[in-house]
Amino acid sequence: MKVLVTGGCGFIGSHVCEFYRKRGDDVIAYDSLTKYELERVGYSAGAARDYNAEFLKRLGVDLHVKDIRDKHDLLRSTEGCDYIVHTAAQPAMTIGWEDPELDFSTNVRGSFNVLEAARAHQIPVATCGTVHIYGNAINEQLSEGETRYLRDPVEIPESEPISQGVLTPLHASKRAGELYVQVYADTYNVKAASFRLTGLYGPRQFGGEDHGWVANFAIRTVMGRPLRIFGTGKQTRDILYAADLCEAFHAFYERPVAGIYNIGGGSDTAISLLECVDMIGEITGKRPEVQMEDGRHGDLLYFVCNAKHAEQQLGWKARTSPRQGVGELIEWIAENEAIFA
Numbered sequence: 001m002k003v004l005v006t007g008g009c010g011f012i013g014s015h016v017c018e019f020y021r022k023r024g025d026d027v028i029a030y031d032s033l034t035k036y037e038l039e040r041v042g043y044s045a046g047a048a049r050d051y052n053a054e055f056l057k058r059l060g061v062d063l064h065v066k067d068i069r070d071k072h073d074l075l076r077s078t079e080g081c082d083y084i085v086h087t088a089a090q091p092a093m094t095i096g097w098e099d100p101e102l103d104f105s106t107n108v109r110g111s112f113n114v115l116e117a118a119r120a121h122q123i124p125v126a127t128c129g130t131v132h133i134y135g136n137a138i139n140e141q142l143s144e145g146e147t148r149y150l151r152d153p154v155e156i157p158e159s160e161p162i163s164q165g166v167l168t169p170l171h172a173s174k175r176a177g178e179l180y181v182q183v184y185a186d187t188y189n190v191k192a193a194s195f196r197l198t199g200l201y202g203p204r205q206f207g208g209e210d211h212g213w214v215a216n217f218a219i220r221t222v223m224g225r226p227l228r229i230f231g232t233g234k235q236t237r238d239i240l241y242a243a244d245l246c247e248a249f250h251a252f253y254e255r256p257v258a259g260i261y262n263i264g265g266g267s268d269t270a271i272s273l274l275e276c277v278d279m280i281g282e283i284t285g286k287r288p289e290v291q292m293e294d295g296r297h298g299d300l301l302y303f304v305c306n307a308k309h310a311e312q313q314l315g316w317k318a319r320t321s322p323r324q325g326v327g328e329l330i331e332w333i334a335e336n337e338a339i340f341a
Helices: 012-021 043-061 070-076 093-098 101-119 136-141 171-186 213-222 240-256 274-286 308-314 322-335
Strands: 002-004 026-030 060-062 083-086 124-129 191-199 229-230 236-238 259-263 270-272 288-291
Touching: 002 012, 012 026, 026 070, 026 124, 043 060, 043 070, 070 101, 083 101, 083 229, 101 124, 101 171, 124 136, 124 171, 124 240, 171 191, 171 259, 191 240, 213 229, 213 274, 229 274, 236 259, 240 259, 240 308, 259 270, 259 308, 270 274, 274 322
Parallel strands: 002 026, 002 083, 026 060, 083 124, 124 191, 191 259, 229 288
Antiparallel strands: 236 270
16 A cells, blocks of 8 residues: 655654555655754754654655645645555644744644545545643642652543643644544544554654653663753653554554544553653663753643553554663664764
8 A cells, every 4th residue: 555654754753654664565754854843852953854764765765855734735745645644743832832833834734734635535544643632630630659640540531621721832733633633534524533642752763852751861861961850750651652653553544433542551651750760770770860840831740541442443552561662762772872972
């Protein structure tokens, strides 16, 4: 088959491209190669952006250097495709505060264009939502343990109220994109899904303080640099390994039941920032210097997915433990230290 992956040179997009090329499928990586989410990572944004593009070229992926905000280009590139995986996004809450127009144009206009392409060509599309759309009123439901925040019940389903608490531009743009997924499924019968994603991590993740905290902690530890934690460090997520997410995208292609899905590892992969730092220290044999800072506006202190809906409808379940996945991430960083110098 032929698959188009928006944001194909990004972290998740590159893994989706790799997944389908290894199956023997034709793959288009549709990416504008912007660097705005890499500008404050503390190492070469150019080297980071080029790394995945060169990796995909070696796999035989067809790279289209284009912007999802240009609907006409996107319509042309998706001709003859069987599936769209939409990973392109403005992903960071901090960038959303600073540049709400960029946030809107990328996450709302861009997602609208992707859905229009799926409708025009009558092909299924899976999009990347976020658990942030629930809002941070969840923070009011928590108790505080020794190393993490706690909640009863532990896991949160799709039926949890959304957009509660203090909202930021990222909350609005991601929720708008998700609403358009529902509209195109209901009105135009597009086989469309929005995956509410939790904390993602894995090799080829060039994480910084704005986005990609697991990789940020691992990179700084391997390179012997101090890292910063905003808040108590007890913030908790069920982190999801990139390869498991690729399996979820393909599960939707095989069983395209339109709708909204929590996609995460649940209580089996839940970890706090402090616990993640400890685990990275154990794996690397290095204890990073941690600088504690004040909490950030709009932060969600806790989210652990109930992903039973995805298991029932798509037959998908996360399988990679944090210890295994973070170990593989650290191996990749150690093999590519020159990028992070």
